[in-house]
Amino acid sequence: MSNKWMRLAAVLCLTTLMSTPALALKSQYKLSMVVGPNTAWGMGAQRFADLVKERTDGRINIKVYYSGALFAGHQTNEFTLLRQGVADFSLASTINWSPQVKELNLFSLPFFFSQPGSLDAVVHGKTGEQIFARLEQLGVQPLAWGENGYRQLTNSQRAIVKPDDLHDLKIRVVGSKLFIDTFQALGANPTAMPYSEALTALQQGVVDGQENPVAGVIVPYKLWQYGQNQLTVWNYVVDPLIYAVNGREWRAFPDDIKQAIRRSAEDAAQYQKALARVGLDDGAALAWLKEHDEVPDVTDPYAVLEENGVTITRLSDDQLAAFKAKVAPVVDQWTDTIGAKLVDTARTDQQQAR
Template identity: 45%
Template sequence: MMTALKKWTIAVVCLLMLPALSEAGYKKEYKLSCVVGPKMPWGEGATLFADLVRERTEGRVNIKVYTAGSLMAGKQTNEFLLLKRGVADFAFASPINWSSTLKPLNLFNLPFFFEDYEALDKVTSGEAGKAIEALIAKKGVKVLGWGENGYREITNSKRAIRTPEDLKGLKVRVVGTPIFIDIMKSMGANPVNMNWGEAKIAFQQGVVDAQENPAVGIEIPLKIWQFHNHVSFWGYVIDPLMFTVNQKTWKKFSEKDREIIRQAAVDAGRMQKGVVRKGLVAPDLSAHELMRENGMEVTVLTPEEKKAFRVLTEPVYKKWVPRIGEELVEKAKADMGN
């Protein structure tokens, strides 16, 4: 017969083995998708998250960051499907690239909807943010935390843009998401959908006049002044980012490691947002000054000047709010106190 002491010893050994047994199913390496290069704040945020997870789990969860869209052959809009199918385990992703598949994510693409950074933070941490996270969870992907790419500001090689008349007729490179085509057309521009590699050649040849991207997040790291000498800060769309994980991958982690990973996403997101917002809000306008130092004419639109563009985009709201979901849009407005 087994003695009480022997039973107790076996029970203790089994308890001690539980973490090892749970970790036995872990992969040697987890893949994280990031569509931009490693030296941009977006890419740096992905690396920071991976480093924090590796350090805090003492190497149990080893995440390798695949930058520049290398897991999806550069096709940014395929990222969600690849994550859902498990080709990638994690992604530090922009809702823009997922919004063709998940229409409610176009909430973040509504023109002149988010007045400032505080408004965005209220939405991502509020009821609208929770609704978006629940929607994505139903599709097999979990949102761990939020980062940011920034407000998308327009640059061009022709003239300063302060009024709709200044924008009229300009050929503007945009991302391959339908709402951006509609926005630019509503404001009188000629939108052109192409990837960044093609866009650089088009800028050099004068085939395309303009583009829009976050200043600190994209334009400054890419030295946009090599192609354009005008930048207008109009804050027409803000681009948040999401730390995400495949649900099947997530469920295989121990409860302890899930909490570590979730907190790493929150911490990395907070630090990464601080980087992309630096130099863009008075009194620190060092990002504006850096662009001036590199030969760019910097134009900052007033609220009244923004309103002239906002009025022109009313048809975009009428078309897209039903697709996004009126309830979600109203939740976002309530989160912002509107």
């Protein structure tokens, strides 16, 4: 081809590219949520939607779909639906995505994050970077880390102070094999079911107990009204959340909108984490909310439980050691599934933060 024709072809190609319209923005985007709006989790999702609308001058409008409305209550399908574009955005628990993203099972290793501050060290360290990179490879753009808190155990039968106390108790767990393996190792009878079915199962006695964060789920859903009058504080699993967007949608956004969305996620995550930690830390969360003039009607969740007749059992280090010994084989087995290198990186992040 002569230089003349090559120049003409280049001009035609450039003209075509310049005349191709950008992908139109949607009039409304869908954000997927597992729980309801009256939780720190739900409030964090709405805060994100509000900030995005404000910072994009109304160009990006996000509607929050609470209580599993976009995935018919089957929460472990959420990651797939986000990848497919059924949902555009999500504020999701790593637990619910772990069946499709094996690396996220890291956060469900029993007693791996039992020390205060260990989660922050990992998600803001090299481990968090590697996990976010993996999500990008799978077609989901992560934006920021939120938190649902430590998961504690409730039941309607008896106080749990040693593994034998769990013998044959029917415990509702999320549909993750790691949770089933953990509770089987402890001698319980785990039953996997969506949270949309859990309240009815508790009320009817189909299951004896469940495990969830106190401020994130147990208090907002008033589980004492469903017979859950025993609570064991054992910090056995922590529950980080991820603000994320479908990868194709993300790539289609102009740079200024991307910047606004990412900044909104980071700011909403700070607010959401503070809500989740009120009454559960040394007062730093409430101080942050007051400093930013964001003081919702929050109280110590453990005080709320006691006021409603819930017996709270706090395990000592010696008591916890017996539970840790029972689940040690589960940790070893799932370390291989998750990836030993990633688990080692998480341990290093924790050690460097001490």
